[in-house]
Amino acid sequence: MAGVGAKFRAPLSGVGGAHAGxxxxxxxxxxxxxxxxxxxxxxxxxxxxxxxxxxxxxxxxAASIIVRACGIYPLTETGDxxxxxxxxxxxxxxxxxxxxxxxxxxxxxxxTDAEAATIQAMRDxxxxxxxxxxxxxxxIARGEFPGVNIGMPVDSAELAERRENLxxxxxxxxxx
Numbered sequence: 108m109a110g111v112g113a114k115f116r117a118p119l120s121g122v123g124g125a126h127a128g129x130x131x132x133x134x135x136x137x138x139x140x141x142x143x144x145x146x147x148x149x150x151x152x153x154x155x156x157x158x159x160x161x162x163x164x165x166x167x168x169a170a171s172i173i174v175r176a177c178g179i180y181p182l183t184e185t186g187d188x189x190x191x192x193x194x195x196x197x198x199x200x201x202x203x204x205x206x207x208x209x210x211x212x213x214x215x216x217x218x219t220d221a222e223a224a225t226i227q228a229m230r231d232x233x234x235x236x237x238x239x240x241x242x243x244x245x246x247i248a249r250g251e252f253p254g255v256n257i258g259m260p261v262d263s264a265e266l267a268e269r270r271e272n273l274x275x276x277x278x279x280x281x282x283x
Contacts, residue, residue, distance in 0.1 A: 203275020
């Protein structure tokens with residue numbers, strides 16, 4: 108996964124961008140050596156998997172650098188934003204999918220299985236980022252969320268697109 112941090116270098120040049128880019132590369136390298144799922148940064152799981160200690164320290168440091176670099180840019184949250192909207196500063200967001208429902212007994216389930224899985228994954232990622240940005244970044248670096256990559260938006264248009272995509276994943280509407 109060499110080169111993951113390249114996207115951090117351009118938009119952050121002059122404010123530690125190279126450092127954040129290196130951190131993104133380090134995070135991608137370390138993520139594979141950590142315990143699976145939400146246990147990735149759990150000290151108990153790290154102790155149980157003795158070989159994960161070095162990866163843990165590298166991942167925590169790298170994620171911390173990325174979160175701090177993203178904190179340089181102000182993000183005004185609106186009432187329409189889900190908790191964890193700051194994720195859009197650290198990672199690309201694929202085109203959003205609206206959850207469809209009907210008023211019948213199944214209520215939800217109007218999306219394809221793949222769409223439903225993507226919607227749930229993005230909602231889980233957003234919630235994880237709201238409570239533990241470092242863990243969310245590790246899971247992104249592992250490739251657990253298809254279409255999501257670590258990297259800052261290059262301009263305000265990309266930031267607006269990421270925000271709209273993320274909001275869409277948190278919407279539900281009645282199927283036609």
